[in-house]
Amino acid sequence: MGFPMSKTKRFPQLxxxxxxxxxxxxGKEILAISSVGLGGPYNVMLRSPVFAQRxxxxxxxxxxxxSISTRINEFAILIQARIWTSQVEWYAHYPLALKAGLAQSVADDLKANxxxxxxxxxxxxxxxxxxxxCQNHQISDELFAQAKEILGxxxxxxxxxxxxxxxxVAMLLSLGEEPIPAGKPLPFPEK
Structure with missing residues (x-):
């Protein structure tokens, strides 16, 4: 059961x-690396500065x-973005995943759920x-063995x-109802 999103951010932009x-x-460190500046999860996190730093x-x-490749790392982030229908997470990490070598067809299938x-x-x-x-809160012994063999x-x-x-991160974005940058299309159009 979802709640309709409000039309404004819950936390004013810092x-x-x-x-x-x-x-x-x-804040300066965040601005040096963030594609959304102090927006997105940082706008929410910075309400608790010690937490934000950690x-x-x-x-x-x-x-x-x-230790995992950037391609797999970004894919894992996209998986959570899809599970959570996290607009900002997908917006920020989709291009990073493609740049890291994730096939667009793989990302697009994931986006299509x-x-x-x-x-x-x-x-x-x-x-x-x-x-x-995410679904079972555990993995099978068989999958663990396969993952350990392939990934270490x-x-x-x-x-x-x-x-x-x-x-x-997805929960923080949801809490703050953080939007993607103005004028950009939503990765997951609202119904």
């Missing part, structure tokens, strides 16, 4: 100048230093792990970390 002096350096550190690890066809072996494992974890232990742990973290 600017760098509005941040607490202790959070301004964090979350940004986690996001930095997951996006830039994870079908199991992507023609996935590479590591993509299929990542998809199955992420989906089983650290990559499997990092896959779970990225997919779980981007559930949090």
């Amino acid at each position: 600017s760098l100048e509005q941040l607490d002096p202790a959070a301004q350096e964090l 979350m940004k550190s986690l996001l930095d690890y997951l996006r830039f230093n994870s 079908i199991r992507p066809r023609n996935m590479q072996a590591d993509e299929a494992i990542a998809y199955d792990v992420c989906m089983q974890m 232990e650290q990559q499997l742990v990092d896959l779970i970390a990225v997919t779980g973290t981007y559930v949090t």
Whole structure:
């Protein structure tokens, strides 16, 4: 059961100048890497500066230093964007996933809410792990063995970390009803 989204953001957009002096350096770091500036999840996160700093550190690890490839990392983020119908998450990460080498057909199948066809072996494992974890809150012994063989232990742990973290990001975006940039088409048109 979904609730209709309001027409305005729940949290007024913060600017760098509005941040607490202790959070301004964090704001500058965010502006250096974010495709949505201080918008999106950052606008919500910055209401809790200590959380925002720690979350940004986690996001930095997951996006830039994870043991899994950028292609699989971005695919895992898109999986959560699709599950959550997260407009901002999809808007921000779809081009990053394609740039990282995810086939457009795989991303487009996911967007259409079908199991992507023609996935590479590591993509299929990542998809199955992420989906089983979200749907069943666990994975089967068979899938665990396959994932461990294809990804290895650290990559499997990092896959779970990225997919779980981007559930949090999707929830923050939903809480704040954060929009995509003005004038851009919605990835998931509202019905």
